Amino acid sequence: MPSPHNNLYDGDDDDYKDGKSKRRLSKWQYFIRNKLTQLEQLCNFHKILQYNVGQNPKKTLTIFSLVILIVFFCLKGTLFGSDTSTYASGILKSSTSSMGKTSANLNIQDYYDEDKFFDLQMKKSKWKFWQKDPKIVIILAANEGGGVLKWKNEEEWAIEKLSINDKKKYAKRHGYGLTIKDLTIAKRYSHEYREGWQKVDILRQTKREFPNAEWFWWLDLDTLIMEPDKSLEDHIFNRLDSIVDRSLNEFNPLGLEQDIPYLDTSQDLEFLITQDCGGFNLGSFFIKNTKWADLLLDIWWDPVTYEQKHMVWEHREQDALESLYATQSWIRSKVGFLPLRSINAFPPGACSEFKDDPRYFYNPNDHDFLVNMAGCNFGRDCWGEMKYYTTLLEKMHSKWYSRFF
């Protein structure tokens, strides 16, 4: 077997020696040619090795390790997510400290530049790397009112920041899409209760933005995901059969008719909502990206029904949906009710007339998934509640080593 260095070029180029070519190769070219020769020889040895052994354990090993590596990286995203709570607490501390000062640290420019949350919109799913678009997209309704009718105060900015970061971390960790929608008061929604239908327009817009998404998860701003470790698949979609109730037999706060003609309960669920003490709650719900959803979003707003009911429909689009649900079997056949506490648990302040009913309220011992501080701006302390739950979130998810930092 020849030794490798015998084949190396060592300055005496054949062409040069022959005198046919006047061109002298530079050192660099020699070097490359040498390397190439080495490489080819190496390949040769490989073949020899193959021949001698009869098999190729090296290649097999390489492929195997490659497979393992890829699988490992695919899973990495779901197994080792970064710790949400520490991040959240950082903001909490900084914003509380800024709160004490008279000058506001949180100005708009900082806030948007720093976060760059719009980058997240086209985030790839981590464990399905061949898939381009996320299968679940979280729609977060931020900037409610948008400071049009009154100044947005520091607390509101801070709440918004905490809430956005919470969703951002969650989406990143599980490979979901996140899109943050602006709920600034606009003239087209200004007539009486028309505002509620902004939600419908936003949903339709998001459907156009993410044509390949399977589910959309609408979230109001005053929400906090308390169990960021749980994926939506594990928490909701893989166990729909056991947690969803599509009848009104067990929980019917509105006293709706339980059975209507043409109701077909064998159809797939495409709209997952919750009911609180006062009826349907659209602070947190799932809607599937289907033709049926297009129809629902189109039918939802109708000037003729609105004209007749706008004095009665105190909760706007929520009441309109209740009215459609009551009579339209094509809608009812696709609607499933999740327990309130599964995606929309309340703090004690909401539904306060039902204080003793455990079905509504967040319980840290049961590790409820999400807390929705619904209606906190109606005579309650939004910032206080947000602070409380962020601290709780941090406490619940702190690791043994986090005390060293």
Place this chain on the structure above:
Amino acid sequence: MVFKPKSNVKNQTFNNDSSASSWFLGLSNSVPRNNKIWLNIKRKFNVKILSLITTFILTLYIFSKLFYPSSISSRSSHTPEHGLYIHELPASSRLIFPHVEHAPVLKEVGINSLYIQRHEMDGTKKFVLKPDDKPLTDDEKKKTNDQVLLVKKSFLDHGKLVYRKNSAEPEIVIVTLIDFENYELESIVKIVQNRVDYAQKHKYGVYIRWAQEFLPLVENQNVLESYDKFKPIVMRAAMHAFPRAKYIFYVDKDSLIMNLDLSLQRNLLEPSVLDLGLLKNVPVIPQSNIRTYNHFNPEDASIIIPQSSDGVLDSSSFIIANDQFGKVFLEYLNNPLIVNFDWANLHAAMGHVLQWHPTLLKKTGLVIPKLLASQYDSTRSIDKASSDSYHYTTGDLIASLKGCKERNSCARDIDTLYSKIKKR
């Protein structure tokens, strides 16, 4: 690396040797017998790579299955779909029509004795439909001698009939509402016979109901005034009664199917035929800014409504596909907030729904009236020579007697036209 000159001869010979054996031919050249083994090994190795790739893909597939739910199954225990009544009766034939001969008796006993009445808060009385009303069994029918009770029960049980046979037929179901209060038995028989004749010829289904059956479902409980509101209700009921039918075809009682040989597919439903009759880019209702789609694909048509020459939708006959869009359209028209709104007539409500809901307009084909509702005018000749796109002439599928009530000529017109239908 050191570049130092070497003896030319030495170098070259060695180079020749090594390159000959290892570069171009390798060891296999010097040992030709082993060549086959080498190829064999190569083949084996290919197989291995292939199998490795497959296992890799398989693992990925398994992982993707594990981590993402591909479909969501609903809770296994569910009650089957039912119509307006909970207890239903299987229909023996695809021709579902009431006992027409009961009309005089029904007229005599009156609606008051057919339904229970409920006293409302505001002092009015309302007829009420009992969804859990049980149909009369055969035994009970045999036992009783009360003819009026039998007539009453047959009126109430007629709505419970559903066609559940396991066949593709009928593809199209003809729906008509007949009225025992305002029509004579003779006219009713002709109307029903006309639909049955046509359906028999083309293996269609028939779903004929008394208009009075739907009285309890509307606020204004007067058959003449609320007649238009019954149409979407009976259409939805027909969809439930014939779940396998593709199209439900409403033909008004004041219309007659004149050309029994012309199938609906050939006259209208074939996409190529439908394309010719479509009204594209026309206002949905007169002076509306909302127009029908210019690039409408006739295969998308789930809702087919004729539009008369003055631009008004004609709800005297229309076709709704038995699919999601058709169901949504009809159910939304049956939404109490829409039904009980102060519409002048059904086509005003239809016009509203289509103007405000583009997802439904997208599936709607407006067609020329000649295809579904040619207006019959007794003063005009019905010869083909005087044909226009609006009035009835011989060979048209349907003659519509719109306005015959005002002219007070419904029975007479039905008589005249019925005699002109060619029968074989």
